[in-house]
Amino acid sequence: MNKVYNNRAWFLILPMLLLVAFSAIIPLMTVVNYSVQDVFDAQTRFFTGTEWFETMLNDSALQAALLRQFAFSFTVLAIEVPLGIGIALLMPKRGWQASAMLILLTLPLLIPWNVVGSIWQLFTRGDIGLMGVGIRELGYAYNITRNPTDAWATIVLMDVWHWTPLIALLCYSGLRAIPDAYYQAARIDRASKWAVFRYIQLPKLTNVLVIGVLLRFMHSFMIYAEPFVLTGGGPGSSTTFLSQTLTTMAIGQRDLGPSAAFSLIYFLIILLVCWVFYTAIMNSQKDNTPQGGA
Amino acid sequence: MEWMVWTLPTAIFFSVIAAILLGMTAWELVSPTVERRGFLPIATTRGDRLFIGLLSAAYIHLVTVGFTELSIWFALGISVLWLLVLMRWG
Amino acid sequence: MTRSVPTTPDSVRQQAAEASAKRRKLARSATVRWRRRTLLGLYLVFVLLPIYWLLNLSLQSNSEILGTFSFWPQNLTLANYIGIFTDANWYMGYVNSLAYVLMNMLISILVALPAAYAFSRFKFIGDKHLFFWLLTNLMAPPAVFLLPYFQLYYSVGLFDTHVAVALAHCLFNIPLAVWILEGFMSSVPKEVDETAYIDGYTFPAFFVKIFIPMIRSGIGVTLFFLFMFSWVELLLSRTLTATNAQPIASIMTRTSTASGIDWGTLAAAGVLTIIPGVIVVYFVRNHIAKGFALGRT
The missing domain is CATH 1.10.3720.10 (MetI-like)
Structure with missing residues (x-):
């Protein structure tokens, strides 16, 4: 679409801008202010300069949490994206089965995040949980409070349970937008299933997958409530992710300065990853559609 | 405003950012930017280059503060230099 | 267009090949459909099982939850819900x-x-x-x-x-x-x-x-x-x-x-x-x- 150049559009943006700025910029400024001081209360505070940043960047617990965070985010993305595409391809195209599937698939997305943790806690406990008891019956001493591997696997499984539907629904709606004529043409050409997927379905999916991967990366990078309820970050600190480390520091110990410095580093990391991703996608789209899209 | 615990350095920092944004807007009104290709792998507008410059400046500062003994003024100098190079040839 | 009676040996062969291809395709699409349904069904079970378990536990008293392990509530009770609503x-x-x-x-x-x-x-x-x-x-x-x-x-x-x-x-x-x-x-x-x-x-x-x-x-x-x-x-x-x-x-x-x-x-x-x-x-x-x-x- 050819957009008109008109700076009066700013008036339409203004109400939204004021509200978001109130919620985003004022707190961000405060975080920056915290990060260079040792704050006890508004009157008692000392300027520390860059000390907190230095401490935080060299803190081995935080570095470990950061590595765990990346490992977790990439693991769940690597599982959820292919699985979600697969489910979208398998789903019935129309009829009551299609709407029933849609409703059931959306279910996990609408459950409050800490309730998701509770559901999986109830499901995997060794004494009252179906999965916990079931695995033990099979002869494996499954225990998420003792065994870090079990805890990790369970959290990944929980995240797959929770978020694969998002990818599946996005891809499903992408697939529904492909006109039947494309498939007919493919049938005439005797195209293999793989060729249909690679040259007809996947290109249509890129747009929605971009949204899906971006949302999934951002959310998995901020994951807090689910592992907190399920494992409490344990055993040891094997499932303590960045958000939890930060929340413990900020709320639990009230270390405003260090946690603010850490917040900023955290934010910069997400900003960089998402910017690179966003720019790469926008540029590849620009090459594909020379007449200019959205 | 008391609870925002302002300090002089952070106040200066945000004023500079605000001034840069205002300056960029004025510059844009006077002579609109043209998207072009410099040494960066993507075509960028003036605003894109500013954003890339500021983001990399943040990382330059973090690395300097966290992993070297160099003064933060050194990082600032490098960042400003890098920003100028980026704006001109990026 | 109506189907003409084949006149040359080549067209006979071609028609036979088409017919068998159609049969194979039908048979294959049936198995494909069943495979689809099974896979989807398995995934649905995976989605619903934890939620079913939550529902199951919510209809039991605490002593039953901790005392006996059962796949459905033995003594169905709404006490937990009544507790919340009152x-x-x-x-x-x-x-x-x-x-x-x-x-x-x-x-x-x-x-x-x-x-x-x-x-x-x-x-x-x-x-x-x-x-x-x-x-x-x-x-x-x-x-x-x-x-x-x-x-x-x-x-x-x-x-x-x-x-x-x-x-x-x-x-x-x-x-x-x-x-x-x-x-x-x-x-x-x-x-x-x-x-x-x-x-x-x-x-x-x-x-x-x-x-x-x-x-x-x-x-x-x-x-x-x-x-x-x-x-x-x-x-x-x-x-x-x-x-x-x-x-x-x-x-x-x-x-x-x-x-x-x-x-x-x-x-x-x-x-x-x-x-x-x-x-x-x-x-x-x-x-x-x-x-x-x-x-x-």
């Missing part, structure tokens, strides 16, 4: 949650509609950067903003009110709404706007009377997403409230007491948090498929 502390949690979610949906959609229109129709100074800045707010981990939020809303006297949570959730919901709506609006051809202006509509009249009805399903889907992300959020809503506006999610932490965890009540409260979502999904079920593409396909 205790104001509990059911007010649901009321509070719904109150701030609805407020947030209203605020977000009202300011996002004009903004999304501006992004989809006009170029202006800083439009692309503004759009990316909006998206960065989706990326900001709530954990980063917890303390300043607490301070901010405390200092303006909104702490422990529904408005505070509704405003705080605007941080990620307004950008999301703008993002989704922009996609839907861009799929409406620009000629619609131009014709309306020629017909003498002013901008507000055009926007309310013509444009909004045209993107109705987009608005429905956006509201669904707004509901979803506000309803599931825990960190901000818990930090910004104490007693008057406490969301259900944070009240649920009360089930763990010194004498152990009240599993039955926890499960029942969990089941009740799923229900509003189910109702909302039911209303938008026909639009979900389209809406998840965010109008962009």
